[in-house]
Amino acid sequence: xxxxxxxxxxxxxxxxxxxxxxxxxxxxxxxxxxxxxxxxxxxxxxxxxxxxxxxxxxxxxxxxxxxxxxxxxxxxxxxxxxxxxxxxxxxxxxxxxxxxxxxxxxxxxxxx
Amino acid sequence: xxxxxxxxxxxxxxxxxxxxxxxxxxxxxxxxxxxxxxxxxxxxxxxxxxxxxxxxxxxxxxxxxxxxxxxxxxxxxxxxxxxxxxxxxxxxxxxxxxxxxxxxxxxxxxxxxxx
Numbered sequence: 001x002x003x004x005x006x007x008x009x010x011x012x013x014x015x016x017x018x019x020x021x022x023x024x025x026x027x028x029x030x031x032x033x034x035x036x037x038x039x040x041x042x043x044x045x046x047x048x049x050x051x052x053x054x055x056x057x058x059x060x061x062x063x064x065x066x067x068x069x070x071x072x073x074x075x076x077x078x079x080x081x082x083x084x085x086x087x088x089x090x091x092x093x094x095x096x097x098x099x100x101x102x103x104x105x106x107x108x109x110x111x112x
Numbered sequence: 113x114x115x116x117x118x119x120x121x122x123x124x125x126x127x128x129x130x131x132x133x134x135x136x137x138x139x140x141x142x143x144x145x146x147x148x149x150x151x152x153x154x155x156x157x158x159x160x161x162x163x164x165x166x167x168x169x170x171x172x173x174x175x176x177x178x179x180x181x182x183x184x185x186x187x188x189x190x191x192x193x194x195x196x197x198x199x200x201x202x203x204x205x206x207x208x209x210x211x212x213x214x215x216x217x218x219x220x221x222x223x224x225x226x227x
């Protein structure tokens with residue numbers, strides 16, 4: 001079974017500041033890990049994914065995440081926040097069956 | 113490429129009626145589609161896995177007789193909420209897995225309100 005825990009339900013950052021969203025996973029098999037973004041009343045958009053290749057994964061919109069097996073973490077970062085980054089972010093994990101287990105989500109607000 | 117659509121985007125129905133939601137992969141074939149439910153301010157919960165040409169598999173706690181899933185073709189899966197009640201009001205999101213890949217593509221969601 002797989003699960004993820006997102007630390008912090010809400011993160012507020014200033015425009016131009018670092019965005020850091022935390023995700024820890026639990027998996028009985030080598031995990032596939034994902035970060036998704038959701039804007040209000042919309043579906044999910046994939047930011048990036050880890051599938052056992054490089055541990056540092058670069059995604060869209062300047063986001064990146066690092067897979068750390070020793071810490072069972074897959075934290076998401078962006079060096080400089082933009083107003084358009086305000087959204088809900090979900091970390092997710094799956095095994096070989098492709099079934100996604102999502103974290104509770106983190107709401108990001110960006111202050112001008 | 114890899115676009116998934118859902119129809120309708122919003123639906124309001126009366127308690128006791130049934131509602132059908134369609135999920136289509138527009139530019140690729142999807143042997144597997146997933147249905148998720150999202151309550152306000154909460155995360156997505158997997159309801160069921162839909163495989164083309166076979167019966168859907170439901171997650172624990174999801175009533176298969178209430179949430180009927182049909183995956184009749186490689187581009188279409190439908191979710192029918194039967195005898196809907198106000199507690200079924202939610203945001204229903206589907207995703208489609210490419211037959212040749214390992215990434216899910218999500219639809220825009222359907223907002224169901226049962227009055």
